[in-house]
Amino acid sequence: MQQAPAMDEFTIAIALWDGVEELDFAGPYEVLAAWARYAERDIEVVIVADGADPVRCSHGLRVVPDRTWDELDEAVVVVMPGGGVNDRLVDGPLVGHLQCLAASGTLMTSVCTGAFLYAVAGLLDGKPATTHWGSVESLAEQFDAIEVRPDARFVDAGDVVTAAGVSAGIDMALHLVERLDSNEMARRVRRYIQYDPEPPV
């Protein structure tokens, strides 16, 4: 494990890639960036991608990365959203980046099918984890060493935290704020985003 980061080095990296599901990353981005605004220490939330060109998300939203993977020195937290996780992505350089971050002591978090990239990277072996409801069976079938929890909203397994599908990233991110800061701060962020859900259907 690396040393606890200095106050001015608290980087939260949100990993984007072509095909990423919009709300998977936008939910945690909002929560963690609101925390960064309230916090008395210097926290930065950055979008990281392979290159500097805009990422094209699952439904077509185009987002400009703040950093390339080469420009990211370290991160205290990484958020790995899900979406169209395909063979090309799994066989690409992303898994190696994640393994490097995990080895340096980064707190690894995922939303939705982002968990599959952690599974391929071997980060979930022997650990409890979850993913989108439509993929829990597949995760369990493909990776024997993972204790898949189909009904969990998110699973905090210590150095890896995985969330269920899409909107579950909001709940997971509030948990991260509580874990890394305080219950009071997490409640403050929840109040700011007026997160008193009333699903109408």
Next chain:
Amino acid sequence: MQQAPAMDEFTIAIALWDGVEELDFAGPYEVLAAWARYAERDIEVVIVADGADPVRCSHGLRVVPDRTWDELDEAVVVVMPGGGVNDRLVDGPLVGHLQCLAASGTLMTSVCTGAFLYAVAGLLDGKPATTHWGSVESLAEQFDAIEVRPDARFVDAGDVVTAAGVSAGIDMALHLVERLDSNEMARRVRRYIQYDPEPPV
């Protein structure tokens, strides 16, 4: 009111501007784009902004617009997110764009402080409406003609629908899917984004 749009002209425009709050637009974007993917008619969800350059959102996220306002012929629905609604924005061309859309029969929807732009545009006179909890008093004080509902998650006033703060846009957008399509479709989208919130704090 314009004619009911042909099946291939169902455009949903999400208005972005420098300072817009990320989740204000990303929540409805996810819900409406998921609907567009499931729907058997041709629905497009487009990001509209003043120019073609990336919009810099409230916390720093940079999003590439799909259309400029000049390129937007018409829209069946517009979503006006909130965030840093300041005098410069209110005095700019946006209010005029919104008045044109409303006059052409577009269903006007807002999230958070986006309601202030509709208020300035005169679209909420004599109507019930809501906004972020931190701005309900200000909305009521500045606009006598609006019946402000501080405790509503969203208010459907017919041709204008306003939502409370930030995350409330998700609930409002699910309501829009139910209203414009069906309860079954809205439930399908809710299931897709696994919207069974469990705020941990």
